[in-house]
Amino acid sequence: MAEVNTAIQEFSEAxxxxxxxxxxxxxxxxxxxxxxxxxxxxxxxxxxxxxDLIAPYDPYLNKLxxxxxxxxxxxxxxxxxxxxxxxxxxxxxxRTVLQxxxxxxSVAAIIGFALGLIAGFVGGITAAVIxxxxxxxxxxxxxxxxxxxxxxxxxxxxxxxxxxxxATIPGYARVMNGLALTIKQNDxxxxxxxMGAGNxxxxxxxILPNALPPMIVLVTLQxxxxxxxxAALSFIGIGIxxxxxxxxxxxxxxxxxxxxxPILSIAPGVAIMLVVFAFNMVGDGLRDALDPRLRGIL
Amino acid sequence: MTELLRVNNLVTQFKTESGLVKxxxxxxxxxxxxxxxxxxxxxxxxxxxxxxSIMQLINAPGEIAGGEVIFEGQNLLKYQQHGAEMRSIRGAxxxxxxxxxxxxxxxxLTIGQQLTEMLVLHLKMSSDAAHKKAIELMGMVGIPAAxxxxxxxxxxxxxxxxxRVMIAMGxxxxxxxxxxxxxxxxxxxxxxxxxxxxxxxxxxRFRASLVIVTHNLGVxxxxxxxxxxxxxxxxxxxxxxxxxxxxxxxxYTMGLLKCIPRLDEEEGRKLVPIxxxxxxxxxxxxxxxxxxxxxxxxxxxxKEPWPELTPVNGNHFIRCYADTKxxxx
Numbered sequence: 367m368a369e370v371n372t373a374i375q376e377f378s379e380a381x382x383x384x385x386x387x388x389x390x391x392x393x394x395x396x397x398x399x400x401x402x403x404x405x406x407x408x409x410x411x412x413x414x415x416x417x418d419l420i421a422p423y424d425p426y427l428n429k430l431x432x433x434x435x436x437x438x439x440x441x442x443x444x445x446x447x448x449x450x451x452x453x454x455x456x457x458x459x460x461r462t463v464l465q466x467x468x469x470x471x472s473v474a475a476i477i478g479f480a481l482g483l484i485a486g487f488v489g490g491i492t493a494a495v496i497x498x499x500x501x502x503x504x505x506x507x508x509x510x511x512x513x514x515x516x517x518x519x520x521x522x523x524x525x526x527x528x529x530x531x532x533a534t535i536p537g538y539a540r541v542m543n544g545l546a547l548t549i550k551q552n553d554x555x556x557x558x559x560x561m562g563a564g565n566x567x568x569x570x571x572x573i574l575p576n577a578l579p580p581m582i583v584l585v586t587l588q589x590x591x592x593x594x595x596x597a598a599l600s601f602i603g604i605g606i607x608x609x610x611x612x613x614x615x616x617x618x619x620x621x622x623x624x625x626x627x628p629i630l631s632i633a634p635g636v637a638i639m640l641v642v643f644a645f646n647m648v649g650d651g652l653r654d655a656l657d658p659r660l661r662g663i664l
Numbered sequence: 665m666t667e668l669l670r671v672n673n674l675v676t677q678f679k680t681e682s683g684l685v686k687x688x689x690x691x692x693x694x695x696x697x698x699x700x701x702x703x704x705x706x707x708x709x710x711x712x713x714x715x716x717s718i719m720q721l722i723n724a725p726g727e728i729a730g731g732e733v734i735f736e737g738q739n740l741l742k743y744q745q746h747g748a749e750m751r752s753i754r755g756a757x758x759x760x761x762x763x764x765x766x767x768x769x770x771x772x773l774t775i776g777q778q779l780t781e782m783l784v785l786h787l788k789m790s791s792d793a794a795h796k797k798a799i800e801l802m803g804m805v806g807i808p809a810a811x812x813x814x815x816x817x818x819x820x821x822x823x824x825x826x827x828r829v830m831i832a833m834g835x836x837x838x839x840x841x842x843x844x845x846x847x848x849x850x851x852x853x854x855x856x857x858x859x860x861x862x863x864x865x866x867x868x869r870f871r872a873s874l875v876i877v878t879h880n881l882g883v884x885x886x887x888x889x890x891x892x893x894x895x896x897x898x899x900x901x902x903x904x905x906x907x908x909x910x911x912x913x914x915x916y917t918m919g920l921l922k923c924i925p926r927l928d929e930e931e932g933r934k935l936v937p938i939x940x941x942x943x944x945x946x947x948x949x950x951x952x953x954x955x956x957x958x959x960x961x962x963x964x965x966x967k968e969p970w971p972e973l974t975p976v977n978g979n980h981f982i983r984c985y986a987d988t989k990x991x992x993x
Contacts, residue, residue, distance in 0.1 A: 557760075559754065
């Protein structure tokens, strides 16, 4: 055994270690456009957090004598028909964007992941029931479904979130189901079973962590879509109720004055575009960093 | 020595679209405490399935259709497949090591996380104690600098090292039986020898029994005390290692031994392969499954169903009608 042991020692020097975090950040920040997206999102979070301090005016204050002014030194982005400061409303609107986006995604992810995971792992009738319901929900385009629910439930930020959540869950459940089906075939799941692990342990400790990287990418990419969907709902008037500040509603308010005061629609429009673009770019960057096949540097 | 595990008339079958596959057909064997036995056969002869059946790890479309598995006085097949009793036996009382070390570890968890998981689950250790124990186990299976490598991921380890981790994991909760399902098949020959030697030492130190499942007679020759030869879902010959290698009596075993080159023989002996292929297990005829490939067949073999295991000499059993006593070896 002595010579065997020395042989083992020779061959088992630890390989040079590259920290997974370092590698992640290096690939993630490789492209400038991703950094741009991160800056935009950082700005969005910042304005949402400190809206009270940054906003020059009360976004809800009607001052009819100031109505429909062009950009000026006192109102950088002008005022709307009711004399409210556009910039302040934009800043407060960022809160709506983040609230709707993140609450929707979190709730939808928890429910969607759980449903997909259970369906994929347990299989049989449970899977059939869950996935057929998801398929039925997926049959409706996301926006139509959200519109329908928003129309039934009425407006308001809470109902927008509920509507978008219900519309988002099936997509998450579907992808998670597929991942769980693949991952549970792996030898290490059988090995875990042979070690006495129960269903929950295998699902939460072994299948979920393996499924997370693609799911994180999906969730981030979907945030952009959700911002769009919220804006669309607000635009057609079944989203955030007035006088709440929502970018989609602002575009709608402004488009009647598109010829005389285009800034009223364009400013929130550009804001929506930037945020959606930022979410998509960051999502792309995450995908590059989390999917080893796309890294190209392995 | 006292008997630890006895399998009686185990039948495991798979319902497929083209018919019923009896992967394990009326298999009986036993293992004593601190004994090493070998289970040998070709691919698809039911070795692995019989071991997975003991642990009730057969999933649909497979099912355990009959028999009993008596372990420490309890019939394991009476327990629910994923019930608490079965879970408390898996890993803690009977542990298993699989063929592919490259895929048997979860790639996203560190070695330490996977090693400690079972210690916390079965032995109710605190995570600190489990961490210490894990390092100790890794050292025991010959992983150098264990305290540094415990936070590595499986991809930082080579195949042989991963199999060492699997062995450490298998033995972590002091099981009575370790089932090693082709533990060295995926490794190169030098690593195989090291691992087998180490596995034997450790199993002895833990006073556990070891079942080596393999298609390689050479692997069990050195370590196993008794050997079971399986063919087409049944045990065709069983006996001590000396019986099997010295006086093999079943035509299949004799064929297997003729395909192995030996160092202690006169030059010029040709290796004789067994003609043909193992049979398709779907809807098998009742006659002997080895019949089409057998060079000892007699008329009776075509008329009568497969014989029972019959003793030829003490603890040496074969399942054959032919009189193979006079075989030249």
